[in-house]
Amino acid sequence: xxxxxxxxxxxxxxxxxxxxxxxxxxxxxxxxxxxxxxxxxxxxxxxxxxxxxxxxxxxxxxxxxxxxxxxxxxxxxxxxxxxxxxxxxxxxxxxxxxxxxxxxxxxxxxxxxxxxxxxxxxxxxxxxxxxxxxxxxxxxxxxxxxxxxxxxxxxxxxxxxxxxxxxxxxxxxxxxxxxxxxxxxxxxxxxxxxxxxxxxxxxxxxxxxxxxxxxxxxxxxxxxxxxxxxxxxxxxxxxxxxxxxxxxxxxxxxxxxxxxxxxxxxxxxxxxxxxxxxxxxxxxxxxxxxxxxxxxxxxxxxxxxxxxxxxxxxxxxxxxxxxxxxxxxxxxxxxxxxxxxxxxxxxxxxxxxxxxxxxxxxxxxxxxxxxxxxxxxxxxxxxxxxxxxxxxxxxxxxxxxxxxxxxxxxxxxxxxxxx
Numbered sequence: 001x002x003x004x005x006x007x008x009x010x011x012x013x014x015x016x017x018x019x020x021x022x023x024x025x026x027x028x029x030x031x032x033x034x035x036x037x038x039x040x041x042x043x044x045x046x047x048x049x050x051x052x053x054x055x056x057x058x059x060x061x062x063x064x065x066x067x068x069x070x071x072x073x074x075x076x077x078x079x080x081x082x083x084x085x086x087x088x089x090x091x092x093x094x095x096x097x098x099x100x101x102x103x104x105x106x107x108x109x110x111x112x113x114x115x116x117x118x119x120x121x122x123x124x125x126x127x128x129x130x131x132x133x134x135x136x137x138x139x140x141x142x143x144x145x146x147x148x149x150x151x152x153x154x155x156x157x158x159x160x161x162x163x164x165x166x167x168x169x170x171x172x173x174x175x176x177x178x179x180x181x182x183x184x185x186x187x188x189x190x191x192x193x194x195x196x197x198x199x200x201x202x203x204x205x206x207x208x209x210x211x212x213x214x215x216x217x218x219x220x221x222x223x224x225x226x227x228x229x230x231x232x233x234x235x236x237x238x239x240x241x242x243x244x245x246x247x248x249x250x251x252x253x254x255x256x257x258x259x260x261x262x263x264x265x266x267x268x269x270x271x272x273x274x275x276x277x278x279x280x281x282x283x284x285x286x287x288x289x290x291x292x293x294x295x296x297x298x299x300x301x302x303x304x305x306x307x308x309x310x311x312x313x314x315x316x317x318x319x320x321x322x323x324x325x326x327x328x329x330x331x332x333x334x335x336x337x338x339x340x341x342x343x344x345x346x347x348x349x350x351x352x353x354x355x356x357x358x359x360x361x362x363x364x365x366x367x368x369x370x371x372x373x374x375x376x377x378x379x380x381x382x383x384x385x386x387x388x389x390x391x392x393x394x395x396x397x398x399x400x401x402x403x404x405x406x407x408x409x410x411x412x413x414x415x416x417x418x419x
Contacts, residue, residue, distance in 0.1 A: 010059075017063020020055065023048040024064070025071040027139050032388040038143050045139035050159050053116055058108050065104025066097040072134060073100075075384035079309065082212055082380070099128055117160040121153060129307040133358065133389055141396040146190040148400060158184050195419045197370050197404040201272075201347055204235040204243040208410035212379040215410075216251050224251060225260070228275065229267075236271050242344060246410040247276035247287070247354050247377040254290060255279045255299065268292035272344050274408075276353060276375040284334035289351050289375055291342050300340030304356035305333055341369055349373045350403075358393040363401045372398075372405045379411030387412040 026044050030036070055061055070093055077092035107119035124136045136156065140147050145155060158181050165178060210227070214220045228249050235243035254260060254277035264273060272293045279288035279299055286301040287310060305311040311332040339362050341350050348369040352362045357374035374394065378387045387409065398405045398417040405417040 013057060013059040014063050016055065016057075016060040017065075018067050020048075020051050020060070020064040021067030021071055023051055024068055024139075027142075028072070028385050028388050028392060031142070031392060032385045036142060041139070042143040042145060045136075045143055045145075046155070046159065048139060049136065049156060050163070052120070053113055053156075053160055054163050055108060058105055061108025062101045062105040064101075064108075066101035068104070068134065069096040069098075069100030072385075072389065075381040075386045078384065079380050082216075100134070103128065113160045113163045114157070117156050121156055129313045130304075130359075131307055133393065135393065135396070137396040137400075138389065138392045141392040141399070144190060145188050147396055151188045154184065155188050158188075195402065197418060199347065199371065199404065201241040201345055202239070203406060204231075204238065204240040205406065205408050205414040205416070206231040206234070206243070206245070207414065208246050208249070208408075210379060210410055212377075212411070215248070215377070215379065221251065224249070229263070232267050232271065232273060236267070240271060242272040242274065244373060244375070244406060244408040245273070245275035246408050246414075247375040248278065249275045249375075249410070250277035253278045253280050253285070254288075255281075255297075261297065264290075264292045265295045265297060268297075269295050274342075274351070274373060274375070276377070286334050286336070287353055289340075289353055289373075291344070291351075293344060298340075298342060300342070300351050301336035302333070302353045302356055303336045303339055304359045304361055305335050306355045309355075311335075339364070347371060351375075354378075357405075357407075358390060358397070360397075363397055363403075366401060366403065370403050372403045374405060374407045376407065376409045377411060378409050382411045391415070391417075 023044070026048070027041050030040075030044075052064065055064065073096050074093050076096065077089040080086060080088050080092065103123055107116060107123055110116045110119060121136070124132070124134060126132055127134060136152050137147055137149075140152065140155070145151060161181050162178065165181075208227075210224065215224065228245055231245065232243055250257075250260065252260070254275075264275075267273060272291070275290050275292075277288060277290060279286045279290075279301065286299075287305075288302065289300045291298045291300070302310070307313045339350060339352065341348055343349075349371045350362065350366060350369050351373045352375075354374070354376040356362055357372075357376070363372075376390070378390070381387075391407075394405050394407060395417055397403070398419045402419045404419070407417065408414045
């Protein structure tokens with residue numbers, strides 16, 4: 001027992017884990033405070049991965065993952081407030097730390113640095129329950145490096161190779177290989193200038209800062225509708241071609257509201273409208289995106305649901321139990337089978353809702369589509385670094401797939417990202 005305590009529960013392990021976790025977290029936190037520099041991010045990203053792979057003790061990896069899980073994802077617990085489960089917030093944050101501590105422990109279990117590098121790349125690609133927001137790509141989204149997956153893999157293995165060379169006693173060999181690796185590092189640098197994709201449409205992204213506490217209150221429903229219609233009228237007045245409203249801007253089952261559907265169709269004769277709302281079809285409920293254009297409507301349903309938010313990714317017996325205990329017996333949302341692409345005035349837009357916009361499934365089969373619209377409601381998690389992580393992930397996808405992203409958000413500043 002005393003040997004286990006010395007090996008896994010001592011101050012040195014905790015300190016080492018905390019230091020490496022801080023290094024891995026510096027970039028998103030600096031970006032959160034608007035300290036954004038691609039050269040600084042490049043150095044910090046390389047240093048973070050180097051120190052991560054250079055750890056020797058398995059206990060250090062556990063504590064690194066523990067603190068990373070908390071520093072990156074503490075905000076997930078904030079949603080419990082709106083289910084009146086605030087008392088569970090400390091336990092969920094602790095649970096996130098333990099989950100990522102365990103995952104890092106597994107990755108760090110290997111003594112061979114190349115095996116460790118491969119394990120962390122796997123973790124960076126998939127993540128628990130499909131939640132893959134811990135990505136090395138986040139560290140390099142705003143950097144001098146090319147962020148295509150092959151370059152990220154190459155960067156990680158260059159760093160692993162440098163660590164491996166430290167243990168080699170042949171000085172000439174070390175010098176030669178170090179030079180080769182530095183040249184390889186230069187190969188990963190992106191020397192092309194940032195692209196700006198031209199958009200023929202004039203697009204309006206209104207500002208939304210509606211508290212999540214108010215959003216679903218019946219007493220606030222008419223006020224929220226009024227805000228939506230005022231933004232549409234403002235866009236018409238300023239001669240925009242398209243106005244985009246955030247996720248669940250209409251906090252109702254919109255296709256069941258004849259009055260609102262008719263009103264939006266009338267507005268769409270003057271301007272194209274995209275808005276988020278719930279929808280119902282054949283007894284199933286969806287988190288949806290609506291396009292109103294020329295008096296007609298099209299609906300795109302969410303493809304990738306939020307784990308433990310919109311669906312419980314567990315066997316049915318566990319799913320039913322969790323929904324009964326924590327969500328008043330509510331069922332999971334239904335999902336669409338494939339992403340949707342809308343054409344507005346000869347411009348094609350792939351569309352997505354919040355969490356799924358950071359999933360590679362939404363970027364498949366884009367063909368000639370160079371524009372992407374994402375709707376989010378970040379009021380669930382603000383103030384926190386969640387919108388910053390989301391933005392870095394979307395910046396990665398914009399560069400990776402050479403597309404322009406229009407991100408309309410409630411609870412945070414909306415923006416446009418060029419590749």
